[in-house]
Structure formats: C-alpha cells, structure tokens
Amino acid sequence: xxxxxxxxxxxxxxxxxxxxxxxxxxxxxxxxxxxxxxxxxxxxxxxxxxxxxxxxxxxxxxxxxxxxxxxxxxxxxxxxxxxxxxxxxxxxxxxxxxxxxxxxxxxxxxxxxxxxxxxxxxxxxxxxxxxxxxxxxxxxxxxxxxxxxxxxx
Numbered sequence: 599x600x601x602x603x604x605x606x607x608x609x610x611x612x613x614x615x616x617x618x619x620x621x622x623x624x625x626x627x628x629x630x631x632x633x634x635x636x637x638x639x640x641x642x643x644x645x646x647x648x649x650x651x652x653x654x655x656x657x658x659x660x661x662x663x664x665x666x667x668x669x670x671x672x673x674x675x676x677x678x679x680x681x682x683x684x685x686x687x688x689x690x691x692x693x694x695x696x697x698x699x700x701x702x703x704x705x706x707x708x709x710x711x712x713x714x715x716x717x718x719x720x721x722x723x724x725x726x727x728x729x730x731x732x733x734x735x736x737x738x739x740x741x742x743x744x745x746x747x748x749x750x751x
Contacts, residue, residue: 675747
C-alpha cells in the first residue's frame with residue numbers, strides 16, 4: 599500500500615471515457631504555488647492540463663478502474679507516485695542539461711571553437727529530445743502514468 603506522502607494528488611474533471619482510458623482535465627489553482635510538489639508537475643505553466651488515466655494499466659502503480667462508476671463530468675482525484683514523478687523530471691530536465699554541459703566540454707576538448715561547441719551541444723539536446731519523442735510513441739514510458747485515486751464527494 600502506498601503512503602499518502604508518496605502520492606502527488608490533483609483534482610480534475612472527467613472529460614471523456616473510451617474503452618481504454620479516461621481523459622481528465624486538471625485546472626491549476628492558487629494552491630499550486632504553495633505546493634511542495636509544484637516542480638514535479640509544472641501545473642503552474644498552464645491553466646489546464648489533460649491527463650489520460652488508463653482503465654487497465656497493468657503497471658506497478660495502475661489500478662483496475664474498469665469497474666468504477668465514472669461518468670463524464672465527474673470530479674475525481676488523480677495521483678502520481680512521487681518517485682515516478684521525479685524520474686520524469688530527471689528524464690525531461692536533468693539528463694538534457696547534463697548532456698548539454700558534457701558535450702560542450704567534449705567538443706571543447708577536441709579543439710572546436712566556442713560557437714561550434716555551443717551549436718553542436720544544443721544539437722545533441724535536440725537529438726535527445728527526438729529520441730525521447732520516438733520512445734514515447736513506442737510507449738517506452740508507460741510506467742510514468744497518473745492513476746485514479748477516487749471520486750470526489
């Protein structure tokens with residue numbers, strides 16, 4: 599059983615339901631500014647965010663929600679385990695930054711001028727982002743998912 603402190607929760611509204619997933623829209627509010635986990639989800643950057651919660655995830659944190667009575671318009675709580683959220687932050691922000699810095703020094707060590715060091719380092723980050731895009735299309739990050747905590751009363 600997960601401890602409550604290990605889960606980052608958000609309130610949302612069900613906007614669509616299909617055979618595989620429930621689409622939930624989450625609105626950022628003023629409480630996001632005081633949230634200790636605000637860096638994990640970037641909710642402050644957009645007013646609304648759409649999340650997909652899969653009915654039968656089969657993943658480590660997935661819940662089988664196919665039997666729950668959920669309808670479009672219902673208010674629900676969705677969550678993500680904090681260490682899974684931190685993994686997503688590392689993949690999206692930390693690793694590209696490390697790649698940028700390391701490649702800058704590698705290109706400098708082989709004798710390139712600073713302009714080429716910067717340009718080629720940025721190109722490496724673009725290649726990294728493209729690889730992440732391809733992997734996400736192949737569902738390689740299926741373990742980084744939100745799950746349904748329950749309906750709001």
